[in-house]
Amino acid sequence: MSAKLIQQVAAAFSSQGVLAQSIKGFNRRDVQAEMAEAVASSITSKSNLVVEAGTGVGKTFAYLIPALLSGKQVIVSTGSKNLQEQLFYKDLPALLAMLNLTPKVALLKGRNNYLCQHLMEKELAGASSMDTQVLDDLLRINQWAGQTTDGDIGGLTAVTENSAALPLVVSAKETCVGQRCEHYDDCFTRKARNRAMDARVIVVNHHLFLADRILKETGFAELLPDSDVVVFDEAHLLPDIAVTYFGQQCATRQLADLFDKLIEIYRFELRDAKQIELLSARCSAMLNEWQQHLFGIGETDWRRLLANKELSALSWGLFKEIKALQAVLIAHVGRSDNLDDEILKLDALANKLELFFLCENNQAAYSIDYGHRYLVLRIAPIDVAKECRKLFESNVAWVFTSATLQINRDLSLFTRQLGLNQCQNMLLESPFDYRNNALFCVPRHLASVSNHHAALNQFVDVCVKAVNAAKGRTFILFTSHRMLNLVAPALQRRVTYPLLVQGQANKQSLLKKYRQLGNAVLLGTGAFWEGVDVRGKLLSCVIIDKLPFISPDDNLFRARSEAIEREGKDAFSEISLPQAVITLNQGVGRLIRDEKDKGVLILCDNRIVNKPYGQAFLNSLPPMARTRDLDKATAFLEQIK
Template sequence: MPKFVVVDLETTGHTPKKGDKIIEVGMVTIENGEIVHQFHSMVNPEQPIPSFISQLTGIEDQDVQDAPLFDEIVDEIVHLCQDAYFVAHHVQFDLGFLNHAIQETTGKSLDIPVLDTVELGRIMIPQAPGYKLAQLAEYLDVAHDNPHRALADAYVTAKILLQFIHKAKQLPYETLQQLSSLERKLKSDLHELLSNWMESKAFTIEERADLEIFRGIALKRNYEEVQRNVPEVEGFQPYLDHLLGNDGSLSKNMDRYEERGSQRIMATTIYDAFQSGSHALIEAETGTGKSLAYLLPAVYEAVTKQNRVVISTHTTHLQSQLLDKEVPLLHKILPFSFTSALFKGKQHYISLKKFEFELYHGTSDNYDITLTKAMLLVWLTETATGDIDEIQLPSSGNIFWRRISAEAEGYIDPKSPWFSRSFYQRARKQAQQADLLITNHSLLCTDISENYSLLASYNKLIIDEAHHLEATAAKHFGRKIDYVSIQYLLNEMGANSAGDWIYGLLSSYPEMALKHDITKWDELVQNAKEESDELFRFLFSYVVKQHNAHISLNDIGRYQYRFQNDQENPQTWSTVQEMTRRVSFYLRDLIQFLHKCKNWISLAETSEEASRWIEDIRMYMERMEEVIHSLDHLLLSEEESIVKWIEIEAYGAKNAVFLHSEPIEIASIMQDQLFERKESVILTSATLTMKDSFTFMMKRLGLEESSTIQQKIQSPFHYEHQVQLMIPNDFPNIKYGNQEDFIHATCEAIYSLATITRGRMLVLFTSYDMLKKTYSAMKEFIDQEEFILIAQGVSSGSRSRLKKNFQAFDQAILFGTSSFWEGVDIPGQDLTSVVIVRLPFQPPDHPVYKAKSEALKSQGKNAFMELSLPNAVIRFKQGFGRLIRSSQDRGVVMVCDDRIMKAKYGKYFIDSIPSIPVHFESTHQLMEEAKRWL
């Protein structure tokens, strides 16, 4: 086994060419699979250490003042690296920095093979939650007691490397061979290692029983689930007693279990709704334990009646929680067995057929795509689901995924060998056999809109996070299209150049290519691209020219313009429609071209390759038909019950245009297509009422009062002792153009409260624009070493990444809008205060709100009371709910908007949250009160 030297450096900065220096070196040597030597030295950089480096590493100037200079230890470092692989976590940084120092000192540099443990981690453990050293150490159960110190980091990296090598040696020969074909585009020099591992396997006939090799790709074998049994259970209440009592099964399987009356009430309400064939709206406040409360009657009903129950959630996070936590717990505690399955849309599952094609025929891959292929090869030896949500792809990998997802493969003949190995088909089969089927609102609404052709049949449904159902359904009964998706489709089919799909098709059938002039295809594709580019550029300039009063800025920074065909400038709109017809004309010509190709191949041969080409052709024809239908619906047709709008990226490309439509109301659609067709639908959430009334939600969703059970379940938490509501009475009035003054006052209040709570603060905005302005203002007057500011859309990373960063720092303030109002769970001492900057009313010029508002006014109704206020109250409840997540949590909610106290409608907000102490005083008095209380 070769020698590895694992290196970690601590430095004064990131750029040696600008004078940054090494301050600490840690080196760990591995030989014959064991750590045999460790080297450590502080280094005098002959310059002050920046304070942020000292804060990160704990290394101060006095720690290095008597340390050797780099030239005093360089020979030993070079000697340790001889005949070894140079290994580091982000190898380019450590090797680059070290080589710069060696070159300066000796005039030479290290020229040795390298291994990057970030890259190896992505490949060897693709299902890890993250690839920072601390994340990998935690995932692989490697103790990491002294992070950001050179020897400790090097030692942990070495232990992790040994686990990667062990894992690599367990991989089948075929996977190693595939990795070897990708190796030259990776950062790590893996060629010799892979060759050695393959050579050792070539002389053994031992095969892993858990894998099958199909067409050169190693796959985890598919094991069928155990069949269910029908239990003999006396009745639902004895069943609950067996599980939920203080001496029940749950108490024996959960730490610090406390029986919750609210959980039993909710479970019984759902059971009663199932038995009476009623629908139900259940608001279950935080702490109810609602997931188990609805799973218990769902499983009981499904198994005892042999009648599947579907559970739909809005977020994949909740789906994962149900499958990884609650469902395994139920398997342990229930007196009978049951089956469960998760079912998602086609875009979530890998297509092995498409992946095989890309593996053997894909060309001109960049680094991210090569890395993605390597990750997927290893993942396929482990995954039973083929669900991409199990792993985190690099950025370009997500684009590559679109080419290889089940959505991209189109129709598969059931006789095809790929059909029996299709992860999507496997998921469908499991869904059809499951007692409990877990899905998401998006797929549920797709199923409803496609006349129940996707999900396995069911007549009882539980919808969690039900306050999202209206918006999700509206999206699914509407349409959307954008310039990029059209261009992506045309580029995916390609032109007459090697590596493009159409080139592969026509070069596979030269006789057909002679009949169908390839230059004709190229011309049609080019025309379609140019015409769509012109159309979307024209729409962009049209929106920009509209008066500001007609345009709103949404919370992700896009401008929105609602359009109505009969109210636009007739001459201009006539041009838009003519351009739309031209795009559709060229797309129809492309469809016709492919139709002829499909017919020719069908008559010419019946091979597996011919079937694959026909499936691809059919898929591309369907996708182009879909684009034509969307353009026709959005820009040519006229429907009064539909709201349509255009979004543009204000500072983006001049064709960055997104077209949307939604039904103005979905109540009648949901009533006809869901509630009247299903026996019992349970809708639950922590936020369904306004002032204890479900009326708003029932009207919006189309539920009949006579057939709907309504139940509000109080939280078991003692809010009056856990949280204080504080509203300043001395803020400038934003109404009179004082936005700058208001932001300044907000910043001062945030800073004052943060000094009391030591950061640990979530600040919620209704406008992305105000978030950015507040963030910029805060950055100017606070000391970054005192508080770390993390802001959605400003700081890089996903919502979960920003949340993790927030929790990682001792004194941090997190700024969020849109998605941060809910679903962000920061329990315990990590969060002590929530600041709500403005009451969360939708902008009155938002296209959908505007259309709904006009419809209500035409019916003689008050749009503010019927629509705007209830939406804002429910959103406010979500924001308020971020603070108290357990019975031990304690903190302050500050609302910077005094309308909650001064406006007539303010009481709707206060009366819709738990009864807590309310303080309406000057900012100074509030801070004194917060200091005293906390």
Template sequence: MMESQKFAIVDLETTGHSPASGDRMIQIAIVIMKDWCIEKTFTSFIHPGKPIPIFIQDLTNITDADVANALPFEDHANEIYELLQDAIFVAHNTDFDLSFLQSEFMRAGLPKWRGKKIDTVELSKILFPTSLSYKLGDLAADLDIPLDNAHRADDDAKACAYLLKKCWEELLSLPLTTVEQLHKKSFQLKTNISQLLFDALQIKRKSVEQEKEIIYYNQLALKKRPVKTKDWEKPIQFPKTVDEKMVLFQQRIPSFEERPGQFQMMDAIWEHLNNKSELMIEASTGIGKTIGYLLPSVIYAKQNNKKVCISTYTTHLLEQLLASELPKVEKILGCNVNVTLLKGKQNYVDVAKFEQLLNLRDLSYDETLTILQVLVWLSKTTTGDLTELNVSGGGQLFIDKIRKNNESSKQQQSFDYYERAIQESEQADLIITNHAMLLADIVRNEPIFDSIDGWIIDEAHQFIQAAVNRDETIFTFTNWKYVFGQIGLSTDEQLFSKFQAVALKNQLVPIQLFHQLERKYMRLVNLFDKAMQEIVFQMKGFKPKGKGETKQSAFLSELVLDQGLMKSVSHAMQNWIELAERIVEFFKGDIEQVPKQHKIVVEQWEYWIREYKIKVAEWDEVFLQQSTEYSSWIEIDVRNLPGSIRVIKKPIDITNTIQHLLNPIREKAAIIWTSGSLSVPNNERFIADQLGINRNVPLLTLQAPTQYYKGAQAYIVTDMPDIQAVSQTDFIESVALAITRIVRATNGRCFVLFTSQDMLRKTVELIQESELLHDYMLFAQGVTNGSRMRLLKAFQKFSHSVLFGTNSFWEGVDVPGESLSSVIVVRLPFSSPDEPTFKAKSLLIQQQGRNAFTELSLPEAILRFKQGFGRLIRSSQDKGVFIVLDRRIESKSYGVEFLKSLPKISIQKLPLQDMVLEVEHWYNNKDEERKQVDENDK
């Protein structure tokens, strides 16, 4: 029994990762745990026989002086070996600690240690599937495990021991069926977690606890849905005068400061909701925009027993609305707000699909791990929203298979999270959704949207991008090859051979049909490969832009593709689909007689037919339907052909799409567009025109009082090289030097914003190689793994951190308070002239005899610039520096317009050296002020 099992929890600090290259141990700690109590601890410094590298000293706080009098590993080897006997070896990443230790035992002349091992990284991923990070320090913070000195073996080993215990407690809290399912699948894991699961099972089977919060879908345990009811409430009146508003706010929030802009916004929204009219509001940070629209919306919905729908662009903003802003409104109004979060179908798990895939054999390690994570998550989630999960890259492919889509079968409401959300929204005062869902569901005609009386479209400038994304098609060679690979031939281990075996076993389908189907499949794959070779051949005429550059792109219209060949791929696919469907028909009559594991194969076969139908539509869309309203281009990387082929098709102008969607709504409901940036100097209707908003819809501009920005400083560095005058290498060296000096002056907490992914990567690589910021956490979009949101959350967790991002990072990112001290703008955020969407739009404007720079390029760049500054000051207490390294802001005539778009703050122009001194001075003052505030709070 595991209860009296002995665990040896081990942590090592070393001079590096490779004992073979001479890396050695500098500290070891072993915690012995029995019956979930710590019995004894062994910890010792070890002399590595060589100096400790500086960055390891920084990481671990272990210096050469600490190990000067320590003994080498050989002197401790026997004692350590003895401690590990009859124990299960536990570490946070056993691959590293155990293999390092085995090398050291070998060097000391001891035999290889043999025994079971448990990796707490692997275990935590399974039992805490929604954790943002599986680093020991992050898990310790999340689970309230004390860890004062991370990267010191003694503290780390103890924290790892408590983590193991937390995992055990978590395991015992899961439903019995979940633990059974976990145990069944756990034999493919890398470490002996199955042993732990088996022991938990023995205990769970003996206990007779009722699982009140759980419902069952066949063999899956799901968390019961919390019941929401609509209570009767006393009517709420809208506070019409300033005095009424002050009374309402101050009753509930004693420290409330009046913001005239916020009150103006509330009045305007109240008026337009009641008149069912349209309005645009540009509200700078500091207005209190979210409360400004939530309050009138809630009062309107409750007074009229109607619904108001709020749509935002980023998931982050959705979460913020629910977690912090709505509770404030409930507090101010003294009532509960019935709110439902609605996302697009594909965000929700399809429980039936997951249950089918549970029975798959021959799963990869990533798939197995992800299945275990989903099993645990289903017993906890109330939303079924897959974005809650933190899975590996390989796991993401599995997650895509269990998403709900339009083909998903209707399930009983209690197991269908999407239907649940729709049903809950019928009781709601507010529906919160995102632009993508809104655009998709207006088209899909979800009846829920008929009962909405008012629409608040927040981050309105992003509605354009959402409409583009909805209409874009992306073809990738690798994705198509993956889809072909799933079917395979009769000689493979893939689905075709399994399906054929099932059909023949049940004697339902003549074998000739399978021979025929296989021939059609081979013809299809053959034609597809020919079409790809044709693209590669055509692209040879287009040279990469820069020296040493391996990526190329060309508009589809610039290539002379063989249309006959493109059509034949489409026909071949249609032919395969028709026969594949005909074969399924043979099963239909006798499906009840087919054994369960065979049924799963048939269902998978049907799933892939649906996928092939989506694919053939995509092929026709990309290669066979050309239209002047879309731009289509091909991207390749010459180092990887045909593997890197991508074709992207995007709409050039989405004004008509948006009008088509929203005109029916305009007839019966209010539409309020709001954002921090809807206008630019000299062109206040830049966004309105792209959204196709009528010229007579008013634009209300609200700016926070100057006092709000008192903590902001802007600097323009005057001695940066001109990118045109020096080589790219020299320019990047100057940028890297400037960044490292600024980061050191502000102690991190810094965003660095680039316009080119290539320059970002080269700058980050140079900084890493130089080790000038080795004691900082560097997160870089496109370099560090993870989505934009995950990078942002990781960045916020560390005080010494720097986040490098490109244009897409400039928008919709919110880092309040101390988490951000400086924003560095490396280049003014103009779109690259070669970026195909931008190029297509520019060409269109030029063909109409207009100026693409002043009408498109400049206003877009100014909007992004405003967005970049907007990241910095998110409250009147925030302090931050905004630093521009691009000389064009001074040397070009349009530079003034960028500066005009900033609030009225102090802007200083200085050489780098002086600017860094100023920033250090400013930052030290900031620290002093903070200490003063802390003292006063005490």
């Protein structure tokens, strides 16, 4: 099988192969064929493969073709919904037609991507007291619900993706009543899961995949079948996502909603259990007081807050009241299915709350995320390598690929983070002609990034020159919302090209408008550093304000730094620098997306040329021509027609 699959893959990528016959203007890329054969070898030997494939290698076809030709059960996991949908609706159908294969294929998203018919009915029943806009959107969603076959909200165009009606009617674990639901047989979430269990090729995302694996580890029901091959595309995102799933989190909104639900159960089902109402209301009031106290402080690091005696007393007072409520609820087990559901949920939340309050794990960061009214309490492990090692030890071919995995031509940081001791590593260069088609400029005489006022003025000056030379057609990427909010109004006064600013609309709407206008300037932070594909002269210039080092105030970073330093190592070179290199590479990757693309990258941070660690960034970037002369950069831009 091993030799046969590798031969089939080599034939598919040959100059007379199925790709050449099916794709007009197909040009064989040696690096793409090399990656495809390595994937075939990994599949047949059930070994681990880590591949950094530069932009233009064609990694999607390089892993899909051997996976499909193998005939094995395959899971492809992506880091973004956009890539997930591109694979399922575009790449897979095209390849299956070319290869004349007909395996069952399924797309599975997290449950909050599917309409819940039970919630839809419930919300419409209470529509009389609803905001007019929300009601209008609900009616539109209900009309769509009668037409959709899969209930995937991604196919809903009648309302905007940030509509206030959507959270009310999407599927959620907390509101699911399982087999008691009157729509159980027609449930969109259940049907999607059934399709996945029956498919040979399943497209998921990293969040869903890890959630499923951890459920299996704890002995709970699984969503995905055990597969022979798992491919992680956008694999650079995996280590940080894994931290979420191997840690714990508790949303106070869930507690607040649960207390309200218990009061509702008392009023409509258990009128003789007055204590349920009294204790639930008391817990709700104490939760609110505790939250308000935290909002007044604003600190995100729970360890720092432990010394606050008033907060400590409030925390354990709240927990004591929850335990008292649990004791009362136990006496009513079996009287109401709804109550029994809430008792199980409260047990789980109380356990998480106690773990957070105790703060006993020295190998974890304890942090608080502040929302509009509620909090999310997070326990994040400092190092997930041990847990990941167990996950990736099973008898499966694991393939990890991304355009940005290496630091200083080395993949070991990524493999260490995921505990991948035994794996083949490959670095495949982009086939694009970066030396002639791209110019990297770090302008001379830049103020230090720590001199905020001077750096801001200089950055705006650089942006104005570059935008005018590029005739718009520019992405300006920021490392902070603060800098974006300072630059946007200053730029608005000085350039005549349309400015699209993150926050004005959702990401996809801004990108659509950018493409339609043809001469726009887009200003964005993290969301626009990756997963954005704008080809041709529409995007001629990418400007980055500074090197994207993580904030030293980040709780997980601080906890990791302390752990690294206890081992006698340097936190900057072990954590800060590698993360910044990968993030910068993601931003740079927006510029050249096609072999005919030309463009200029401008970085307004001279640390990359005058600090010793700057070489690690330079060694990891594509081989672009370089200059310190901004005039040369603008001249290059003016020549792009």
